[in-house]
Amino acid sequence: MDPNREHRRLARDLVEEVLKTALAVQEIMGALLEDIPEGALHGGDNASALLDMIIGTVVPAARGAGEVDCRKATALVASIRDRILDDLAAAADRGHEPGQ
DSSP: OHHHHHHHHHHHHHHHHHHHHHHHHHHHHHHHHHSSSSTOOOSSOOOHHHHHHHHHHHHHHHHHHHHHHHHHHHHHHHHHHHHHHHHHHHHHHHHTTTOO
């Protein structure tokens, strides 16, 4: 199999999983923040309380992956975000150039 094709497949699987996760979390967090009365959750800051709940949910997976793999995954997700935002900003800039 062509190595570039395999890397594209791996990248596609990764991007799809990151996007599905981000969109699902954003949707439910947004709905909860709208529906729960302000200050109703522990500590009075609903957004912070929901974030703490999500962190608690992820702890077993992070523990299972181990520190090294968890840090690698965090760096990978951050790199994905940075590259996507940089490329989209460059595309937007090109779209605003005269003659485009």
